[in-house]
Amino acid sequence: MKLEAIDPLHPTAFCVTTVKEVRGHRIRLHFDGYLECYDFWTNAYSDQIFPCGWCEENGKTLQPPKGVHQESFTWQKYFQLTRSKPIPKKLFVVCTNEFKAKSPQFQVGDKLEAVDVKNQSLVCVATVSDVYGDRILVHFDGWEDAYDYWCYYNSLYIHPVGWCQENARILSAPNGYPNPDTFTWDSYTQETNSRPAPREAFQTPLLLDFHAGMVLEAIDKRNPILVRVAEVLEVKENRLLIHFCGWDNKYDYWEDADCPDLHPIGWCSKTGHPLQQPLTPLHIANYSGN
Numbered sequence: 381m382k383l384e385a386i387d388p389l390h391p392t393a394f395c396v397t398t399v400k401e402v403r404g405h406r407i408r409l410h411f412d413g414y415l416e417c418y419d420f421w422t423n424a425y426s427d428q429i430f431p432c433g434w435c436e437e438n439g440k441t442l443q444p445p446k447g448v449h450q451e452s453f454t455w456q457k458y459f460q461l462t463r464s465k466p467i468p469k470k471l472f473v474v475c476t477n478e479f480k481a482k483s484p485q486f487q488v489g490d491k492l493e494a495v496d497v498k499n500q501s502l503v504c505v506a507t508v509s510d511v512y513g514d515r516i517l518v519h520f521d522g523w524e525d526a527y528d529y530w531c532y533y534n535s536l537y538i539h540p541v542g543w544c545q546e547n548a549r550i551l552s553a554p555n556g557y558p559n560p561d562t563f564t565w566d567s568y569t570q571e572t573n574s575r576p577a578p579r580e581a582f583q584t585p586l587l588l589d590f591h592a593g594m595v596l597e598a599i600d601k602r603n604p605i606l607v608r609v610a611e612v613l614e615v616k617e618n619r620l621l622i623h624f625c626g627w628d629n630k631y632d633y634w635e636d637a638d639c640p641d642l643h644p645i646g647w648c649s650k651t652g653h654p655l656q657q658p659l660t661p662l663h664i665a666n667y668s669g670n
């Protein structure tokens with residue numbers, strides 16, 4: 381079955397994808413026309429996937445399958461050609477929910493200060509490069525789109541212009557900005573003919589109530605077909621140090637508390653997904669051949 385999905389490695393792109401595998405409430409999506417190595421696992425209720433036709437209805441550009449021209453692509457022709465079907469619209473819970481617009485809103489082109497989620501010590505000059513519902517696509521000025529990410533208006537990662545100065549933090553100027561030390565928002569908004577995102581558009585983040593010692597079921601990042609028994613070792617604001625029970629601490633990693641790859645205990649059995657049991661001393665003996 382076909383659907384439209386945001387490419388996790390290039391969040392600017394909405395792409396034509398096919399469900400290749402289903403495990404409980406998780407699906408493996410394939411980008412039509414591309415190699416399998418780009419396939420990715422996601423939740424069936426992810427907010428990054430949409431029914432066929434969603435892009436057209438919402439004014440987004442859909443990237444056609446590899447080898448098909450943008451102008452000649454239509455879903456109807458493509459269904460016939462590939463003898464495929466769309467996923468029924470009613471299965472998409474998140475994107476079809478009515479979104480009640482609050483004002484003021486973020487607009488495409490607005491400037492803000494945002495944490496680079498791949499380099500979390502950096503707060504950088506950024507631009508709203510796309511919007512829908514109560515979500516924005518954050519783009520870092522002067523950088524490629526691989527650092528972009530979608531987030532909600534209440535994300536902890538986004539701040540209004542001036543936040544770094546008010547909080548005695550260093551603001552990273554746009555990549556390639558001449559004399560980054562002399563960067564000021566006043567001149568930059570003039571040079572780029574842009575406006576700071578309205579302060580009122582930023583909403584208070586929800587802090588999730590996680591504590592060290594809590595157990596959960598977490599996707600194994602190295603092999604995302606697997607869900608493992610895991611434990612929270614440490615909590616810092618909205619970040620959790622995740623440990624796979626029974627495994628060496630070298631596999632521990634920091635993750636956002638609201639990451640869709642973390643699930644409460646019982647999630648696997650409820651959704652019909654296999655759960656990898658914690659590694660026990662017996663497994664370890666078997667692996668090492670003792």
Ligand code: MLY
Pocket residue numbers: 496499502504520523527552
């Ligand atoms: N050391 C990395 C840092 C890149 C940061 C990009 N952010 C600001 C969007 C590099 O130079 O590639």
